[in-house]
Amino acid sequence: MKQVSSYNIGLAINLCAKTIARRLIFTVMCLTLAGALSAYFWLSEFPFPATKWFYELFSLDGELNIPAWYSAFSLLFCSGLLKVISLIKTEDRHFSYWKTLYLIFVYLSLDEAFSFHEILIIPSVRESLHLYPLFFQTWVIPGTILVGIFAFKYLKFWLHLPYKTRYLFLIAAVVYVSGTLVMEMVGGLLREDFGRRNAITLTGIVVEEFLEMTGIIIFIYALLAYLSSLRESLQLEIHISEK
Numbered sequence: 001m002k003q004v005s006s007y008n009i010g011l012a013i014n015l016c017a018k019t020i021a022r023r024l025i026f027t028v029m030c031l032t033l034a035g036a037l038s039a040y041f042w043l044s045e046f047p048f049p050a051t052k053w054f055y056e057l058f059s060l061d062g063e064l065n066i067p068a069w070y071s072a073f074s075l076l077f078c079s080g081l082l083k084v085i086s087l088i089k090t091e092d093r094h095f096s097y098w099k100t101l102y103l104i105f106v107y108l109s110l111d112e113a114f115s116f117h118e119i120l121i122i123p124s125v126r127e128s129l130h131l132y133p134l135f136f137q138t139w140v141i142p143g144t145i146l147v148g149i150f151a152f153k154y155l156k157f158w159l160h161l162p163y164k165t166r167y168l169f170l171i172a173a174v175v176y177v178s179g180t181l182v183m184e185m186v187g188g189l190l191r192e193d194f195g196r197r198n199a200i201t202l203t204g205i206v207v208e209e210f211l212e213m214t215g216i217i218i219f220i221y222a223l224l225a226y227l228s229s230l231r232e233s234l235q236l237e238i239h240i241s242e243k
Contacts, residue, residue: 034067072112075108
């Protein structure tokens with residue numbers, strides 16, 4: 001009979017909320033700078049040979065590029081932290097709120113990667129209803145309604161959070177929504193007045209994406225700080241078998 005030896009391997013993963021936040025801030029600043037430079041060279045009268053490649057790779061308004069994938073993975077990291085908190089809060093009366101938040105951030109991550117919300121951008125609806133340029137991106141209308149419903153549903157949950165967590169959640173939400181909705185609507189006005197390929201319009205896009213990424217960092221820090229207040233350490237078991 002073949003004997004299988006069993007070994008216990010200790011693997012320590014140390015997560016410091018402030019350190020992670022600092023590194024993410026540095027990453028966001030680099031991505032924002034790269035995005036701004038890509039827009040500048042794209043508008044320049046004297047572009048260099050790799051201008052198009054550089055713009056497509058780092059454009060903050062682009063899809064399936066480095067900034068988009070960074071945002072998608074940072075949102076996915078949020079969903080992972082929310083999943084851990086929901087597992088700890090299984091017996092808590094607010095468990096369903098944490099679980100729903102986890103699912104929301106899974107969707108936001110997928111949406112950031114694959115832009116599902118653009119299905120709701122319907123030019124014919126905008127033209128037939130003669131919508132104000134503020135609603136150039138028609139998805140902001142249902143988006144604003146959903147944000148309002150979410151705020152109403154989660155008000156009691158938010159009020160029951162510890163003061164520090166409640167304060168950080170509020171800042172993260174305001175910064176993130178300012179980027180995703182408010183600046184998106186401002187961007188519609190800018191596109192209507194100045195066109196898409198304009199320095200002012202592209203500056204608005206840079207500000208929009210910077211606010212989004214910054215809001216996510218604040219939320220990540222808030223989740224890590226809250227998680228540390230619940231548990232100083234977590235046990236992770238991994239079972240490996242041939243079958």
